[in-house]
Structure formats: C-alpha cells, structure tokens
Amino acid sequence: MTTHMKGTSRRGYLDLPHGQVHYREAGRSGAPALVVLHQSPLSSATYEPVMELLAGHGIQVVALDTPGFGMSDATPGQWSMSEYAASVWQAVDALGLGTVHLLGQHTGALIAAEAALSGRERVSGLIFQGIPLYTDEERAEKAETYAPSYTTDADGGHLKVIWDRIRGLYPTISADSASRQVAEYLSVGPNYGVAYPAVFRYQVDPAALAGIPTLLLHGTEDVLDRMNDVVTAAFPHAPLVTIPGGTDFVAEEQPEVFAAAVAEHVPVHARVHGDGRRRRRTRWHGPLADRSARRAGRGRRGAMSRLPEPFERSCPRPASPRVSAGPSVRPRAGSGSRPVRSPSPRRSTLVQPPAGGRLLPSG
Template sequence: MNTGMRGASERGYLNLPWGQVHFRRAGDPAGVPLVVLHQSPLSSATYEPALAAIAAYGVHVVALDTPGFGMSDAPARQWSVPDYAAAVWSAVDALGLGRVHLLGQHTGAVVAAEAALAARDRVSGLIFQGLPLYGEAERAEKKASYAPGYEPASDGGHLRTIWERVHRLYPRISAESASRQVAEYLSAGPDYAVAYRAVFDHRLDTSALAGIPALLLHGDEDVVNRMNDTVLAALPGTPLVVIAGGTDFVAEEQPEVFAKAVAEEVLRHGAAGPRPGFTPVYTATVEVRGGRGGGARSRTGPLELALTRPGDRRPGDTGTDPEELFAAGYGACFDSALAVAARRERIVTGPVTVTVSVTLGTVPGGSYAIAAGLEVAAPECRQADLERLVGIADGLCPYSNAVRGNADVTIDVRGGA
C-alpha cells in the first residue's frame, strides 16, 4: 500500500492568483468528473490509493491540495470557508472540468457544501465523507483548544508532538499512514489550524442544500461518525453508507470498497450538461413535416412513419407519437447501459425487461414538459444486485444524462429474492 506524498497518479500544478495549487488525477478526461477535497491539515495523498480504483469505473477523478496544505501554496491571509469554496471553482475552471461531482472529507466536506451553494448549477452531486456540524458550545471549545500549533525544536521534539497528536486522534492507523501525516503537518507549518478556524467560524446553511443529490459515506470508526444523527436530521432523506472497519482513512485502508461506493454514486447522478472532451460516436438525422400530425423520415436509416396526435388516434391507426418514440429510445439505451454495468460488475442478470412510460404535461406559465417512469425487471437477479446495476446504468445512459435535472424520472427496480 502506497500512502506516501507522491504515488502513481498523474500530478500537476495550476497557477492561480494566490499561488500554485497541486493536484493529482486519474481516469479518462472524458469520464464523469469528480473533484475530491481532503480534510485538514492533510493533503490529497490521503486518496492516492483509491484514485485508480475510482477511475476504473469511468470516473475522471481529481484530488486537490487545499491552498496552504500538501504541496499547494498558502494564501497571504486567513481565509474563510467561502474563500476556500471560491478557490475550488478557480481550480475547476483552470482544469476545464465544467460541471462536477464534489467529494469532501471533514473540513473538505464543509468547503464542498459551500462550493455547491455558491454554484449549484455546476454541481451534479455531493459526497460527504464525514460532515462536521458542531453545536455552538463545541464550536467555541474547538476554536480555543483543538489544534494548538507547534514550535520547531532543535532536538526534533516537535516531531514527537505531531506524532502523538496523530496517534491520539487515530489510534488504529498504520505507521505508514501516520508517517505521511507528520510530513503533511510539517508541510502546513506550525500554524496548521487555519482551515479549522475557518470551519469553526462558519455556519453552514444545510437547508439550502435541498435538491442537490448527496450521499453520506465514511468508515464506522471515522471521528465524525458520532455526528450521524445530527447530520441526518440536517439533511433529511440523504442516504448513509458506513464502511465497516474503516477509520478516517478508509480510502487507503479499503480502496476497492471505497471506490465502488463513490463511483456508484457519481455515475448514478452523472454530470448533466455539456462535458469537455465530448466525442461524437453516431449522429441520427430525422426530418419531420407536419408536427405531431405529420410524418417522420430518417435521413440516416430506413425509418419512415406517420405521426398521430394521441387525442386523434383511432382503432387501426398505425401512426405513433413523440412520447412513444422517446420511450423506445430511452428503454433501448438504458437496457444497453445496464448490460455494460453488469459486465463491469461481473453480475449475471438473466433476462431483463425495461419498460418506459413517458408522460406529456403542462407546467406553470403555459409551457409543456415530460416525465418518465422506468420499470427494470430481472427476476433472476438479486434485488440488491439489480439496484446497484440500475444506479450505475443511470449514470451511463445518455438519455438519463440528457434529462437529468430537466424532467422527473422514477425508476422501479424489480429483481428476484
């Protein structure tokens, strides 16, 4: 296991107004983008062992060193959480990522949440690997005493101070991981608490996060695991996934388990909207004359059919309508995406049927919209396995990605016992 400051991932620097920002990344740049924000006072090296595993699912994962930590330059003044959040978007812009999923741990989770509130149209979802929501008393106590600085000593006594702090916080971690953390503390400098102070001073508006897909994911021995009830009450309906036997460093302890949970969530919600690096695979061109009561003729294939308004349909009418055509396309693509997911997961589904209903309706203001309902049935596949595959397929399917955020879509999953 490599928990060092370097690792095998591609690494680089971004030149931003306050200095350089170090990042590491893995995966195809055309994949669904995920930006990872670490806890303080550590660095993106925390995630190094899991990056390749996450990328293997088709995710383009970028882990940033927060300004002032790891190998990123520090700002010239004390930053607030909104300052750190703005820096995230500066880095995303410099990387050309467009719309992204954000994963943040502890301090990074607060920054990720604030970044989402600052630019929610640029966020496809959030993963909180421990979200610290402190009460006022604990906030004041921690601000006063949680992260005392250290003074470099000629006999190296400060190294013992840091080592003891790390092991007091995380008594179960390996000597390798603890050694790396000592290096990260030294990199941050004697006053390593600048990001902590920003968090202790910040009041996160959790109610404003409503409507942004989110997942709570951490090890069952994470120091913030104790806050689950508080966080679930603040983010009602948000699913919680706890990885058994995992500490704060579950990404390096159980990289495959962690990567699978992260990738499933990212692919489930995709990154709706144009993506950098879009590569055309196939273009279909259909000419329509006469609107809903006319006809459609393909210029790229043999399709030629009459269109009929649903209200005008009579027995024996051979015409179709746009909703039926959309349902057919959605069902075919989703079924294919499910097959891709099954191959990746090495799960045998048996026969699969995808039934799609597309509804045309009106919305306030006199305009029209559609809603879709999918029923995915695979009676020979275990329900839990099928639900996992459907979540992955929903992130892969081009129709799901096209309508995400624009149409109400429900998916009914019907597996076997």
C-alpha cells in the first residue's frame, strides 16, 4: 500500500519560536517559490505526489506541516489565524526565501489569506484550493458541531470512528488515501480539530486582498465546490479553474493536471512581481544544507502554456473540439465591471496535453 507519508521529496525540520516545523521541498533553489499550506487536520503528505511535477515546471515548492499537524510540533496553546500566518513567514525566513506564492487549501487557504495581509510585500500571488467563506450562521453552527474529539479505546474502536468520519466526508477517495488520513488524524490526537476554532472565528476580507494575482483552483468534487458562486463574487478578478472529477485530493488523484494548472499561474506572476532576492537563512535543520551536492531528481524549467489571457475574455473554441480531460476555466470580469453571478456560467476547458504538449482551450 502506498500512502506517500514519506515519498521522494526532500524533507527537513525548521526551528521556529514555538517548536519544530516539518516541511517537504522540491525544485531548484532560486526558482519561483511556492509555499503550500494543507487543509486540517491533515499534512503536507497530501501534496507529495505533485511535488516533483511542480519542480519539473520550474517551481521551487515547499509544503509545510502546519504547527500541530503532521510531523510539526504542537502549538503551546489555542492559536489565532494571525498566529498561524506568522508561523508561515517564520518558516519562509528560516528557508531563506524572499518573495513567494502561497497555495492554501481550506484551512490552509485562510492561513494564506491572512499571511498575504500581514506580508503583502512578499506575496507574488495566491492560489486558493477551496476557500471557506461561511456565513455567520454557518460559522457558529460549525464551531459547535463540526469536529468532535474522540476517545482512545483499548480495543481500537477509535480507529473506526476516524475511518467513518473520513469516509463520510470523502466517500469516493481511494482506500490508500483514507488510510493515510487516519495516520494524519492520529498524529494530531483526539483533539484533531484544534485549528477549527481559529477557522470559524476568522472572516476573510477579500477587498483587502485586491491587487494580489489570485487563482481559484480545485476539483469539481471538492467539498467546497458548492461555494463557487460566493467565492467568485468575492474575488471577481480571480479565474476559477476546476478539475473534472477531482476531490479535495485532486493533487494526488490527478497530479499532472494539477501541476500544469498551478504552473500556468506561478511563474508568470513571479516574473512580474518577484525581486529574485533571497534572504539569509535563520537556524534550521534539514537536508538542504548542501543543495549543490544533491541535485538528483531536481526539476527542470519546462515549456509552460498560459491560461487564456486576458482572463476577462472567453477562451476561443478550437477548430476540432477534443474530449475534456483537464481543468475548466471560468474567466472573471474585467476591471471596473461587476462580478459574474450567473448560477450556470459558461466554462472553458483546458484539455490535458500529451507528454511535452501544450494545454489547449476548448468550449
């Protein structure tokens, strides 16, 4: 059984004020940097299958285990969203990175949003892989009921409780993926919902994020796909890219398609906004002390195809339509126009390319 808790990416630990933070990294030092923030209560292992593929697109990708999750040390108490965001910048500094792109999923998307507000000058762009924009009523209800703790049973009955929760949330994922998630839940402990109080107290301010290049990217079966109309109205200039059939774990289910979609966004905006400078590392422990001696398996800068530009114009139909196997793109309104609120928007599709090929737009 392959659960990719270990994988092939380089792994290490950073010494931060609250304790150690575990991370995974792939790609060439000095390439456009992407920092990935996972959903709760899971870990960076979610992104292990896509790490080297992102590196192959010329991206230096770092996936962090949020403090208290995966193999990172627990926080000393109940943290706020601003404290989780502060730990991201501490990790970025410890890694010696300058300007970065942030990709966050669910809880990680909220952390990314808050990190962008507190360190805007260091953010070249954002990718939200499902961002929860709950109403006040939803936040209050979820704060009361969403993630009840479990009791460790001598007969292992709590393992079934965890398994049933995972299967209830994601009924179509593979047994391997569900098995890995059981291990991730166990790594946090009975109070696996430790980050959710911060999530349900936090309100995103989309207007404050205006001007930061933003991509909305997730699978069509993601549990937050239902929020598309709300999210696209909140971020009217962010293109929406959905990957057909992908669940919350589309990065491991369709890693090539996911990596290609990310690669359409990150290097382009890194070239525009990145300053190319690297900061001096603070104290840390890991396998990156001698990068030049370990280049086996490193990514190379490959040819990149761009999302249809400008985003406010619909993608043209090709002369010979192809069967869609890649992500669909919802162009957003242009500057000065009203958000698109149609409940049945026209979506254009990027057809998954053959090896070495380009993404092609279709209707």
